[in-house]
Structure formats: structure tokens, C-alpha cells
Amino acid sequence: MVEIIGNRDEAEAIDAVLANWAAALGNKDAAGVVGHFSDDIVSFTLAAPLAHKGKGEKGLESWFSTWDGPIGGDAVDVRLVVGGDIAFWTGLVHMTGRKTDSVEVDLWFRQTLGLRKEAGVWKIVHEHTSVPFAMDGSGRAELGLKP
Template identity: 50%
Template sequence: MTTDSARTSETATDARRTDEEQIRAVLADRAAATKARDARRFLSHTTPDLVEFSLAPPLQYKGPQARDPRALEAWYATWQGPVEVTPTQLEITVGGDVAFCHSINRMRGTKTDGFEVELWSRATVGLRRIDGVWKITHAHDSVPFLMDGSGRAALDLKP
């Protein structure tokens, strides 16, 4: 015999699992959009009031500036072929209509000058469920820097 509280707990667990699957799908599609170098598809998962702390300057992008595909298209144009971004160690926390996740991301590809890139970065993403769809409201990517006074990014780190 199943109690009402057990049934409620099962329902909440199922809902959380569904939310996590939907968020994983959003992040996977963004990675696929980057690989395809499709800026509009990448940005389709964001809200109009997006706040983003990207690896590239400036310190932050907000709203229309963060959602302007031209900057992303210009960055894609600096690569030959696909740009692979693979999230690892992804953790998702969902609470009602808000969620956040963090991961260690591997980026690989070849720049137009032939330089081969492989770097690991840290990512945190905040989401809101709007009209039943998970949308990214906040994104933050970073790399550690060397604390030796040089201020250089530590691009050779691996998990």
C-alpha cells in the first residue's frame, strides 16, 4: 500500500528528473549549436534579460548586448570547422521554476591560423522555467589565473 506522502515524494522525484532532463537537453543543444557554429540557435535558449559573464571581454554582457548574434558569429568566424564544447561533471539543482547548474567544460577546435585549442573552463548557468520551457537567464564562464603575480590565465589545467 502506498501512502499519500510516498506518492507525493515519487511525483516530486519524477518532476525533478524531468526538469533535469529538459535542462540537460538545453545545454546539449547549446553545445551542438556551438559545434555547428549557429549563433541564433545558441541564443534561442536565453531570456531577453540575459546576463552573461563570458570568457571574452567585456566583463559582462546584458540584455540585447548579450543576445546579439553578431558577436558570437564573429567569434565563430575565428575557427576552422566545428568548435566542440563538452560539459563534464555537470551538476543540476532545481527548485520550482528556477534552476542552476555548474560544470567543467572542455573546448576544442582549430583557429583559422591553424592553432589547435584545447582548454578547460568552469561554467555556471542559471535558468528559469517560462511558459513551461527552461530558459537561461545567467551564464558565467571562467578560467583560473595564476596567482604568481603574472595575471596569466591557467589554460593548461585539466580535471
């Protein structure tokens, strides 16, 4: 269930865009993924470096090539706030699948998406994904957390 704050009609349009974007991610369709990005997107993803600027289709293709089969996903605790031509989506995302080295992925992470309506179309202008890290001084990522 999605908590919606703001314009419900725009929220439905955004939901459709994000469903298409998620399907492209799951199907490892790099062109489909970046087609939902604005030209000036800034992404803070799980992968280095600290910031990615621009669409980065080649980087996605390289990452997709490390997966054997589709990438599974689902989101919980989803909240969508819409105001005018700007929207923010937040949620906890569950990513699953098998890597080409046979490692099974079962990871929960936090995600925030910023969207802007450009020429009547909602585009993702900011993406932030992260996992918490241990505050015990080890700096280790907390990869086993679940909601």
C-alpha cells in the same frame, strides 16, 4: 554523468535544452545559441568586456568566424540543481577545435548556467565562464589546467 538535485523530470527537460544549446555552439549556429537565452540574459564570458547583457547574436557570429570547422566540447563534474522554475548547472567544460589562424584549441574552463522556466520553456538567464589565474602576482590565465 550528471549529479541531479531536485525535480528529475524538470532535469530531463533542462538536459534536452542544454544539449540543443551545446549542439548549436558546436555547429556555430548563432541563432540556435541565442534562441535558448532569455531576453534579459547576463553573461560573464571568457571574452571582454566583464559583462554582456542581452542575446548578442552578432558577437557570437563574429567569434564563430574565427573557427575553422566545428567547435568540439564536452563537460565533466556536471551538477544540475532544480528548484521550482529556477535551475543551476555547473561543470568543467573542454573546448577543442582549430581556429582560422591554424591554432589548435584545447582548453578546459569552468562554467555555471542559471536557467529560468519562462512560459513553460527553460531559458538560460545567466552564463558564467572562467579560467583560474596565477596567484603569483603575474595575473596570467592558467590555460593548461585539466580536471
